[in-house]
Amino acid sequence: MEFSKIIETRQSTRKFSDKMPSEEIIEKTLEAGVKAPTAKNVQPQKIYVAKSEKAISAIDKSSPCRYGAPVVLIVCVDTDNACVLNGHSTAEIDGAIVATHLLLAATDNGVDSIWIEMFDRSTLKSELDLPNNLLPICLIPIGYRAEDCPVSRNFHNRKPLNDIVKHI
Secondary structure: OOOOHHHHOOEEEOOEEEOOOHHHHEEEHHHHHOOOOOOHHOEEEEEEOOHHHHHHHHHHHHHHOOOOOOEEEEEEEOOOOOOOOOOOHHHHHHHHHHHHHHHHHHHOOOOOOOOOOOHHHHHHHHHOOOOOOOOEEEEEEEEEEEOOOOOOOOOOOOOHHHOOOOOO
């Protein structure tokens, strides 16, 4: 799919069918997370593919926002290995860039997704026994939109370019 088409059609899916994406689609989507730019190319990202019963249960304990997706990508960053510039860690920014790549790749690969930051990090880390140095940035449920899933309520609500961009 052309990039302009991807950014025009990608939207947040809040109701998934139980159809599992193929391993090929999951792997192709994950490749985009590997290729995402990070500060000084340190690549502090760690992406967990949650699809086992235990992992999905952990997701559901930490967030009400899985929306029935059969797979959830957990985007984390290794805070011990992130780039630090002028005393500021780029870990969260790097994680956000990786997550954006995953969302756009999911659309390109024919699956739907949503960015979730409404989750209890402590619960998730405890349930999945994640190391202390890993900071979960977001959850990305992926799968196929349920037939009765409405269009995202804010999908067409975009500010005009003039309200966002200022030439200086």
